[in-house]
Amino acid sequence: MVTTVEETHRAARDGASIAIRVRGLTKRYTNGTLANDEIDLAVPEGTTLGLLGRNGAGKTTLARQITGELAPTSGRVHVHGIDVFAETMRARYLMGVVPQEAQPYDHLKPREHLALFGRLRGLGRGEAGRRADEMIALLGLGEHLGKTARMLSGGLKRKLLVGTALMGDPPILVLDEPTTGLDPHARREVWALLRALRGRGRTIIMTTHYMEEAEELCDEIALINGGRIYVQGTVESLRARCQNRFKATYEDGTNHASIAGGTSEAVLAEVRRLGIEEFALTKASLEDVYMELTAEALGA
């Protein structure tokens, strides 16, 4: 389904070049598991795309193939026109990557970690040091300069990894569950950083299980199911696909309850019919949309 919002969104990007293009990407593991099945994907420059899906849907496999870490069974990935598998080194200059569950080198101090990985990204010693200092200020790591990465909290380690990915100023960021395991404060700090990067025109592709995170940060969502992209679009366009686009939430004794419907009028009519006096009428959240679409995808 193509909505007015989606048409508007795509029309606005017509002039923009495609930062990440995936064509016919298939990954079948040696044990026979089909993790990705003929995936086609185009991420315009400056867009933040969220990859959502259940555990084992193929999100991480897709992210790892985009970074060139995992060879596909068939298909191609291009970043800014460069074939990731044929010219891996060139492609990696364009991508900052935060792999799922990766850990920083735990004997290095934050500035050393940033500067040394900056040098791997082609920065000279002086430039890498300057960039590391900027990154430490941006990440708020200034109080932890004397500690090794081993001594940092999970949130600070994650921020250090995001900073490491940003050394060399790559135009594309691939983040595989960047805030998993972080407390709400640390998560919001990473969000603030990613929001700032969005503002600077970076193309970001991120996998996440947090709907709030995807809604907060992503311009577009791709829902992966069974190794295929089931649906892709803005949150608004995905909501428009759903049968339940609005909901009223209310207290039912000690429980939270909700009534969903296709229009606000339909929801309000049902609320009145049930005689509910105190309620909140909102659009369906991304989590509601996700639950409906994944159920639909599983049934498809």
Next chain:
Amino acid sequence: MAKFVSDALVVFQIQMLKTRTWAPFYILSVLIVPVGTLYFAKALIPPGAEEAVGTRLVTGSLVFGIGLMTVNNLAQLMLFERFALMLKLMITSPISRYSYALGIVGFSLVQGMLTAAVLLGFAPFVVGVDVHLDWRLVPILMLTAVSLTGIGIIIATWCPSQEIGGMLANTVGIMVTLLSPVYYPIERLPDWLRAVVHLSPYTYAGSAVDAILSGSGDVATNAAWLALITLGGVTIGTLGLRWREK
């Protein structure tokens, strides 16, 4: 080329910075292995036979001490980086796997050469023999140190778990050591094993080092074979270094 070397130096520097945090353990490792192997060698010498076999036993301590220590440390280091998910940061950076391998092998080489220096320094006091030293010992010991690193690299990047990788690295190192005729003459092995030990770099390393330390024997031919096998092993290891999962 400049980027290749610069990246290898960065990898080397990352490894060297470990010694800042864990210095006591590295020092212990560099001291204990050589001194332990020297005392092992001394225990094998029959009373009064120091002159006859002492040099050969110092050779064995040198070759096996630095060879095993290098391959084992390299494999354990790479296994740790891989399974602690640090290696992912390297793999997703614009760095060639050859630069990474060079940096890691360089770090292992430094450990191996420090071990060699301690061994040679302690040998006269522990074993009671005077050995001849000359400059040829340096390249030969360097080749010895890196001769099996190719196997270490392949084990570390292909094995399914850290535990199995550690076990394999130990097994291969010990097997190569036991089957290398440094502590015993090759003639004592059955014919089929002689063919196998001719592929072991330690066989030639032992002969070359013994020739230098004793001041007699063929250094050049053994050094050439050692260089050839080392080059082949390191090439195969580096080409086999898994940088992208299939």
